[in-house]
Amino acid sequence: MQRLANILAIVVTAALLSVGVASAAGLGFTSGRLGAGSAVVAGCTSSSLTATRNVDNSGNVTQLSVTGVPQACAGETLAATLENSSHTSLGSASAVVGSCTGGCSMTLSGFGTVSAANVTAYALSLTP
Amino acid sequence: MRRFRLTPLRLAAAIAMAACVSTGVAYAATLGLSSSKLHAWSQTLTKGTCSPSTLFDTYVSQATPNTPIGNAPPTLLVSGAVNAQNYTFVRFDLSGCNIPATGGADNATLTINVTAAGHDKISVFPVLSAWDPATLTWNGLAGLTIGSTATATQPVNSARAFSFTVTSDVDAAIKAGVLWGWEIQDTSGTATTVISSTTNPPSLSINYEK
Numbered sequence: 001m002q003r004l005a006n007i008l009a010i011v012v013t014a015a016l017l018s019v020g021v022a023s024a025a026g027l028g029f030t031s032g033r034l035g036a037g038s039a040v041v042a043g044c045t046s047s048s049l050t051a052t053r054n055v056d057n058s059g060n061v062t063q064l065s066v067t068g069v070p071q072a073c074a075g076e077t078l079a080a081t082l083e084n085s086s087h088t089s090l091g092s093a094s095a096v097v098g099s100c101t102g103g104c105s106m107t108l109s110g111f112g113t114v115s116a117a118n119v120t121a122y123a124l125s126l127t128p
Numbered sequence: 129m130r131r132f133r134l135t136p137l138r139l140a141a142a143i144a145m146a147a148c149v150s151t152g153v154a155y156a157a158t159l160g161l162s163s164s165k166l167h168a169w170s171q172t173l174t175k176g177t178c179s180p181s182t183l184f185d186t187y188v189s190q191a192t193p194n195t196p197i198g199n200a201p202p203t204l205l206v207s208g209a210v211n212a213q214n215y216t217f218v219r220f221d222l223s224g225c226n227i228p229a230t231g232g233a234d235n236a237t238l239t240i241n242v243t244a245a246g247h248d249k250i251s252v253f254p255v256l257s258a259w260d261p262a263t264l265t266w267n268g269l270a271g272l273t274i275g276s277t278a279t280a281t282q283p284v285n286s287a288r289a290f291s292f293t294v295t296s297d298v299d300a301a302i303k304a305g306v307l308w309g310w311e312i313q314d315t316s317g318t319a320t321t322v323i324s325s326t327t328n329p330p331s332l333s334i335n336y337e338k
Contacts (some may be wrong), residue, residue, distance in 0.1 A: 048169035052230045052303065057279060057296040059235045083170075100165060117234040120175070125168035 006077045034052065044126060046072035051122050061114045064093070064122065069104040073097045073126055078106050081123040082114050097126070173337040175234070183329055184309070186261035187216040188269060199261035203243065204323040204330075206250060208314035208336035217255065217264060218330045219309025227302050231338030236298035236317060238280075238310065239291045241328035246319030247285050251278035254297045255308040274311050284321050289328075298334055 002124050051066045079094035091111030097104050159236065186197045187204045190213040205214035218238070238252060257273035280292040301307035314321065323330070 043165040043167040045167060048171070050230055051171055053232060054303075055232060055234070055295055055299050057293055057297045059233075115234075116232065116337065117175075119337070120173050122171045122173075123168070124170065125166060127166050 026071045045070045049124070052125060053082075053116060053119070053122075056118045059116050061091070061111050061116050061119065063107050063109040064111070066106045066108070067103065067122070069073070069097055069106055069126075070098075071100060071103065072076055073104065074099045076126045076128050079125050079127070080108050082111055083121040083123055084118050085120045087121065087123075090118060154323070155177075162224060167249055173333070175337055176217040176225075176227075178222075178227070178334045178336060179274070180222055180224055180332055180334075182224065183219035184220075185216065185218040185259045185325055185330060186264055186327075187214050188264055188266040189214050190266050193266035196261075196263050196265050200325055201327075202326050204240075204312075204325045205320060206246070206312050206314050206323065207318065207320040208246075208248060208316070208318045212317060213314075214260040214320070215266075215307060217261065218312065219255065219259075220307060220314035220332045222301065222307050222334075225334065225336065225338050227303055227334075227338050229303050231336055232302055233295050233299040234335040234337055235293070235295045236332065236334045237291045238294045238330065238332055240330045241289050241324040242284055242287050242321055243304065243324050244320070245284050245286050246314060246317070246321035248283070248314045248319045248321065249281055249316035250284045250290070250321060251281040251313050251315040252292050252294065253278050253313065254294075254300075255311055257308060259308065278313075278315065279310070281315060284317075293306040294332075298332070302336070 047068075049066050049068055053061045053062050053064045056062050061082060064082075066078060066080070068080065074097050076097050077094050078097055079092065082090045082093040084090055091110040091114040093110045095106060095108055097106060150254065163216050184199055185204055186199055186201065187206070189195070189197065189205070190211060204216040204218075206216050207214040218240075254275040255272060256275060257271075259268075259272055279297050280294065282290060284290055297310070312323075
């Protein structure tokens, strides 16, 4: 009987956990499909779009412009980080790509006081 | 049949199994999020310096409003004298710097060599339209587009070199593909300042990125 009780305990535990797993898998299924979708669902662009920055007369970055963002990227978030030669972030900003025809021109601002002379790279991303 | 009893061993086994399964589910969810349609890229900038050698400079005189002084006179005059004002104009050809329109100025400095100080404040204003030193006159200024706000101002109290920070103007010119230079005015008095043109001509120093 002791053995039967142990078996029963394991079965009951497994059943309860299965319910929990099924519930979690239901939640995870959506994100799981996103993950798997990276091989199936293409992003809005695969191009490395060119960015240019403007400066004030003190040489500080006032804004970063990215042109030619595809219309398919509307609703996604464009993020940019200004990096120095050690790839340390000097400032970052982001904005949601709006609806546009042909190609969107995005302007990011609010990087703080960042001297353009110290910026050696832009790190950019588009995320849904 | 005996009643099922929750012993410490059974409880520990149940907790351990739950922890393992939860970890697995959480890990799968994390993978799914991070690998979704993220597109990331980087753009590396190249730094450089340039001092354009091709200079165009002249001045216009209110006293002779229809007479061009011409390119590269021996001296350039800046005067606030009533009815006898003089404005100096300088510009540089940036094409030799080979900076694409996607580049920009990190900093830029315009230097003039003053040979006779008027002890007034001198301001540089961006010129935003084309001009030819061979034909520019006082009365021709009406056809020019000149920024209403001075890019830089400083007192000129002695005969020496003076440098003006013109970073924003040069940055904008790089993006526009052409630099139309600056109008240099006396903005505080009526004196005359003399700037060397041929011996120690105005110069422009640019630190840029592309």
